[in-house]
Amino acid sequence: MANGGHNREALALDALGALDGAASVALGAHLDACPECRRERDEMLDAAASLAHTVAPVAPPEALRARILGAAHALKLAGAGGAAEAGRARVITPEPGRFTRTARRGAWVVYGAVAAGVILSLLSFGVFRMWRENGRMRDELARLGRQAEASQRELAREREEAARQREVAELLAEPRARMLTLAATKDAPPEASARLAYDDSTGRAVLFASGLPPAPAGKAYQIWYIAGGRPVPGSVFKTDERGRGTLRDEIPAEGRDAKVFAVTLEPEAGAQAPTGSVLLSAAS
Amino acid sequence: MREQSDTAEAALLGAVARGDEAAFASLYDRYSPVVFGLLLRILRDRSEAEDVLQEVFLQVWQRASNFDAERGRPFTWLVTLARSRAIDRLRSAGARGRNEQAAADGAGDPVGDAAEDVLRSEQGKAVRGALAEIPEEQRRALLLAYFEGLTQSEIAARLGQPLGTVKTRMRSGMMRLRELLRGEVGGAARGF
Numbered sequence: 001m002a003n004g005g006h007n008r009e010a011l012a013l014d015a016l017g018a019l020d021g022a023a024s025v026a027l028g029a030h031l032d033a034c035p036e037c038r039r040e041r042d043e044m045l046d047a048a049a050s051l052a053h054t055v056a057p058v059a060p061p062e063a064l065r066a067r068i069l070g071a072a073h074a075l076k077l078a079g080a081g082g083a084a085e086a087g088r089a090r091v092i093t094p095e096p097g098r099f100t101r102t103a104r105r106g107a108w109v110v111y112g113a114v115a116a117g118v119i120l121s122l123l124s125f126g127v128f129r130m131w132r133e134n135g136r137m138r139d140e141l142a143r144l145g146r147q148a149e150a151s152q153r154e155l156a157r158e159r160e161e162a163a164r165q166r167e168v169a170e171l172l173a174e175p176r177a178r179m180l181t182l183a184a185t186k187d188a189p190p191e192a193s194a195r196l197a198y199d200d201s202t203g204r205a206v207l208f209a210s211g212l213p214p215a216p217a218g219k220a221y222q223i224w225y226i227a228g229g230r231p232v233p234g235s236v237f238k239t240d241e242r243g244r245g246t247l248r249d250e251i252p253a254e255g256r257d258a259k260v261f262a263v264t265l266e267p268e269a270g271a272q273a274p275t276g277s278v279l280l281s282a283a284s
Numbered sequence: 285m286r287e288q289s290d291t292a293e294a295a296l297l298g299a300v301a302r303g304d305e306a307a308f309a310s311l312y313d314r315y316s317p318v319v320f321g322l323l324l325r326i327l328r329d330r331s332e333a334e335d336v337l338q339e340v341f342l343q344v345w346q347r348a349s350n351f352d353a354e355r356g357r358p359f360t361w362l363v364t365l366a367r368s369r370a371i372d373r374l375r376s377a378g379a380r381g382r383n384e385q386a387a388a389d390g391a392g393d394p395v396g397d398a399a400e401d402v403l404r405s406e407q408g409k410a411v412r413g414a415l416a417e418i419p420e421e422q423r424r425a426l427l428l429a430y431f432e433g434l435t436q437s438e439i440a441a442r443l444g445q446p447l448g449t450v451k452t453r454m455r456s457g458m459m460r461l462r463e464l465l466r467g468e469v470g471g472a473a474r475g476f
Contacts, residue, residue, distance in 0.1 A: 008455060009451045009452065009454070009455045011455075012454055012455040012457075012458035012459070013429070013436055013451065013454055013455070015458065016426060016429035016430050016454065016458070017367065017368065017371060017429065017430070017433065018429040018434065018435050018436045018439065018454065019435065019436065020435045020436065020437060023436075042355060042356050042360075043462060044458055044462065045356065045360050045364055046356065046357060046360045046462075046465075047458055047461045047462040047465055048364070048430060048458070049357075049359060049360040049363040049364055050407070050411045050461075050465055051411065051415075051426070051427075051430050051431075052318055052319075052321075052322045052363045052366075052367070053318070053405060053407040053408040053410070053411045054408055054411050054412050054415065055318075055321045055322050055324075055325045055408075056321050056408075057317035057318045057320070057321045057405070058317055058320045058321040058324055059316075059317050059320070060316050060317070060320045060334065060337055061334070064334050064337065064338065065312065065313075065316070067338065068312065068337070068338050068341050068342065069305070069308070069309055069312070071338070071342055072305065072308055072341075072342060072345045073305060075342065075345065075346065076303055076305065166346075169342065169343060169346045169347075170346075172339070172343055172369075173343060173346070173347045173350070178372055178375075179369075179372045179373070179376070180372070180375065180376035181376040282376060284375055284376070
């Protein structure tokens with residue numbers, strides 16, 4: 001490439017999101033090293049963003065506002081809101097090319113743990129007095145104890161959910177992250193589907209499946225990354241009685257430029273080549 | 285090209301980055317109509333647009349600290365994020381076909397149609413005015429890229445033009461747009 005690597009056309013195209021994969025990667029590498037081009041690209045981004053003004057604003061429904069603010073509140077409690085990335089501001093998110101991420105510890109769901117802790121300490125205080133008083137009270141205690149255990153299990157499940165949502169959000173924030181929906185084929189229940197979030201530069205992928213009945217004994221669902229017509233095996237996952245399952249996967253190197261994705265039913269340990277029929281699929 | 289409104293908006297985003305829920309609600313109230321309008325235009329499906337609106341704002345909530353006020357404007361950061369998420373959603377199975385059908389049904393060029401001018405913001409008028417001054421060939425390519433999410437090769441195929449021509453036109457169009465906006469937006473735009 002002439003001009004010491006500067007590609008002015010690519011800057012304009014990138015601001016419009018019109019660069020194909022390979023060109024985007026090449027530009028990203030150049031931008032990492034060239035502040036002059038970064039500046040021009042940022043100005044192009046401003047111009048592109050102004051196109052949003054040509055569309056009439058539309059007020060979203062009130063219920064959606066409540067959902068979004070509520071979800072933000074919940075994420076904050078799970079340690080994933082705003083302040084989780086404290087410290088120096090870093091480069092603008094839309095810039096292509098990798099940027100480093102600090103490891104996120106993520107706070108536990110403190111308020112829930114405290115609540116469970118309070119229940120338990122109340123229980124132990126009550127024990128002494130109850131034992132001295134009334135036999136009926138012992139039954140009541142046992143019941144409360146079981147409830148506390150159930151709450152703790154529920155809490156652990158919610159923490160898991162929150163952690164997974166954080167992962168997806170982190171994944172989506174990567175400049176090269178993609179998200180797509182796999183739809184049911186004729187061999188799967190019509191309501192079956194899966195959302196896949198993946199980053200082809202790091203290979204991280206997260207899949208949320210729903211509407212897939214629990215696999216029969218000895219079997220599990222498996223994801224396939226289809227690159228150049230060859231299916232590259234991904235990991236296996238199971239679904240619960242609600243038909244939902246999650247998978248965190250590392251896309252093998254040879255599957256990283258997959259454009260087609262599929263889910264099949266396979267032996268529990270996974271297969272090297274698909275044996276079951278395709279249940280869910282999507283092309284990006 | 286720094287403006288007072290940019291500084292105020294950057295401060296709001298800074299508060300959001302520190303986990304300030306009231307600031308987040310303010311940000312949502314301020315930007316969601318423009319973002320939602322953009323999502324509806326790109327996705328042409330209300331429930332998809334609602335889903336993506338939620339995705340976008342939750343991403344803003346978790347990634348506000350990534351915004352670097354030295355490097356750009358809050359509006360650009362937010363809108364770029366929203367557009368990326370919308371195009372990702374558009375590319376998933378089925379959505380593309382629906383959108384192409386809608387485009388074929390006559391989505392229309394945002395330039396023109398004076399009766400709708402009254403619905404647009406001041407910024408909208410400024411940008412549409414700028415677009416009107418860009419040669420049609422360049423403008424078509426820009427709009428196909430931005431609102432339909434087509435890549436350079438797809439645009440070349442759609443317009444039946446060589447790739448090189450399309451690339452040159454898109455660059456010229458963006459340069460012209462930037463030039464025209466420098467005069468317009470710097471003066472006319474205040475707040476959102």
